Amino acid sequence: MVAIGIDLGGTKIETQIFDENWDIVEKCRVSTPKTYADLVRALADQINWARAGVGDIPVGIGAAGLIDQNGCALTANLPATGHPIEADLASLVGGPVSYLNDCRTFTMSEAIFGAGRGYHSVVGLILGTGVGGGIAINSKLLSDPRSLGGEVGHIAAPANVIFAHNLEILPCGCGRSGCYESYVSGPGLSRICKAITGRDLSPQDIAAAYHSDPGVEKSWMIWCEIVAELLISISFSVDPDAVIIGGGLSKIAGIDQFITQAFIRRSLPGFRIPDIKIAQGGDSSGGRGAAFAAWQQNRDEENGVIAHEPHLKKWGQTVEN
Ligand SMILES: [Zn+2]
Missing domain, CATH: 3.30.420.40 (ATPase, nucleotide binding domain)
Incomplete structure (x- = not known):
């Protein structure tokens, strides 16, 4: 297994475990809780459930809304606005979790696996x-x-x-x-x-x-x-x-x-x-895109590539790639 993707919607949370071919090998769906404390607990439970069988592999969550510069969520359909959801989840599951906007995870999924x-x-x-x-x-x-x-x-x-x-x-x-x-x-x-x-x-x-x-x-x-x-x-x-x-x-x-x-x-x-x-990805697009983005970020970090860092150069130097 290579990564876990979580599609976090206003009514349901679907957790998907992906194998080396990016096929879903197992999935689990639960209702989205109505309070922030229950929401973070439910997400942590999902991550712990998925990792129980497969080990400490990267986790990506795709959800509506944004994370602001202070790390706080801004979202219309989840009880998370104003809360540092990434940090709270990381402390519950004991490690970082990638939290992405669902339109970005859709794009990632289509660019890698779908019509793009x-x-x-x-x-x-x-x-x-x-x-x-x-x-x-x-x-x-x-x-x-x-x-x-x-x-x-x-x-x-x-x-x-x-x-x-x-x-x-x-x-x-x-x-x-x-x-x-x-x-x-x-x-x-x-x-x-x-x-x-x-x-x-x-x-x-x-x-x-x-x-x-x-x-x-x-x-x-x-x-x-x-x-x-x-x-x-x-x-x-x-x-x-x-x-x-x-x-x-x-x-x-x-x-x-x-x-x-x-x-x-x-x-x-x-x-x-x-x-x-x-789009070709269908309903699993969000989870697959989130999982791939988390896997890609983890791979880049292991390879020493700093995500989103522009290619800086000093005067007189040329830049490879
Ligand atoms: Zn507007």
Whole structure:
């Protein structure tokens, strides 16, 4: 066995043990406790259960939210905000545990094992109840858990698109306003449809009706344009080889083609566009990505590579790799 991955969600905790081929050999699912003390205890119990059979192998946890510069969690769906969850867990299990944002673990999983395999630079994009992402360059996540790199849902959507369709600039849960998430999340798609048609439709309703209902089709096309704008914004800074789309909205048939076509219509003509693909990892993506990231970090530390350290050089020296 090489690593343990824990997918920590608002309702369940799933622990997975991976073998040398990165296949799951054993897993265990429990409900997510409602208090912080119970949550940390439940995670420690899961880690101790998994390590009982396989020894002291790396553990990665993927969860919604962020860890701030003081080591404290910031999360909407877990009772952990303001608590130093990594440090508390480490003291309970007697060693470090990697705690990562779940959009980053999704990206890691897709870049290594999924639809992004073989590409040099991969952007993962989750389009669900919320919107988040991650960036993997050369099989490594660009940012650590304490960084905002990948929080693409909270980039402000461009006025040229929002005003063109008379959409409102809305306050976001993050405290800013006009964020992409307000338009391209599942609730955002419903919001666009309401603004265009006056009707309250779920994303599933919209996916079922856009072929036959002109108002719904217009809403759907506006949504695709705004997603494309987000990807164009990312391309102007990262220029990824591939974009891998996950989350509930990725299940809408043909979504990759719609977004690709919108990207082509809106981007600069004559430049390449990233391959836009649907995620392959399924429900185990988060745990596998977390486990791989923890394993990779452990390997790099053993090899003397300091994670996330930029390649510094002194004047007159050249830098290998
Ligand atoms: Zn926001």
